[in-house]
Amino acid sequence: MKKDLRIVKTQASLRHALLALLKTKPLEAITIAELCRLANINRGTFYLHYKDVHDVFKHYLEVIVNDLKQSYEEPIFKTNYNIENIQADMIKIFHHVKKYQDFYQIIFDERIPMMYYYLFFDTVRSFMKDSLTNEIFIKEQAIDIDYLISYQTNAIIGIIIEWHKEGYKTSFQELNQQLIAILSIHSPFRERMKEDEIWKKS
Amino acid sequence: MKKDLRIVKTQASLRHALLALLKTKPLEAITIAELCRLANINRGTFYLHYKDVHDVFKHYLEVIVNDLKQSYEEPIFKTNYNIENIQADMIKIFHHVKKYQDFYQIIFDERIPMMYYYLFFDTVRSFMKDSLTNEIFIKEQAIDIDYLISYQTNAIIGIIIEWHKEGYKTSFQELNQQLIAILSIHSPFRERMKEDEIWKKS
């Protein structure tokens, strides 16, 4: 069985209409009615395929997220978890966000529902999980791996939030430099701990 | 000049009606029309005070956020940035979220706009800023402090997101234990770096 051409045509028409409208107004201002008018689709037909305008937009986010996922298929030698690998992984994310800046500006908009944030979060989180799960140092601690991964994931997204609030002015190379610098100090306690160690040894 | 009693009465009435409705249905399902019916307020009057239902809900979030802020007024000896202070600071946040779990369940709901997330983020961020700005180790590096603070802030919220997805089953004491454990390994690179250091010294 093949997919009904009418369905393909209807959905494509609505998606294209959404892209067109996004050039003139914010996502939250686009109504189902005007989307259907522009797409030449009966409004009743809309509800046979989508729940709301976000449902249509979600398609594009899935395309974008798949592009990000695909960039992680590249065979990087990941036997050891080190700063070069993390750097290579995270710069991909920054590059990706910059590439689709127009979309991420929508996704991080304060009027937009959290669902897009979570979709992005879950995607980045899956990469983070792949990188972390086989590390021995975690098993030594009484750490719930899920909390650790969410901690690390959201930290990275925290940088992107700051980037967003800044209007994406910083280049993604510079952003990557910032991340490396932040990771190099490891945690706010590093200096203090070092002092402690020195003190203990003296 | 004093505040008009009619305004006070109207807004209070709408706010109370919202609380009542929240016990029966999710925030996103509450319409302006039914809110006004329950509050005995003319729908036209609603628009003189609020833009939408979220605008009414925002009031409660501000009350909650102020409660969190107030808990940071407590005089804690913060001359040195160390793990005990961070522990004391962050356990407050977890305790706070648990205390207002009913609200944070709404705030982190995927259907709800990002605005609440940002309001919470900005609040936690301001605490983080106070803790970090005077640290010398930052000035040594070429780190944009804003990126570092947003990184740290969102990392903490990442734990809360995980908590939320889990249904707040974990106790906030246990959650705090997790945070301490995560912070103790500093970063995923710590073990690796240690190895490097050992290697260099041998």
Add this chain to the structure above:
DNA sequence: GAAAATATTGAACACTTGTACAATAAAATT
């Protein structure tokens, strides 16, 4: 307490939303 100021009301408007259903059109199947 009277006058001035202003918040609230009710009614109306064009518009959107979500749903239902029979009629129609277009695709897939044979």
Add this chain to the structure above:
DNA sequence: AATTTTATTGTACAAGTGTTCAATATTTTC
């Protein structure tokens, strides 16, 4: 090419949205 299947349409409906305006009610000010 004829038949079956199903997606789309047009229409209708009750409810919500956002705005306007004159009439009314309430509060503040003097």
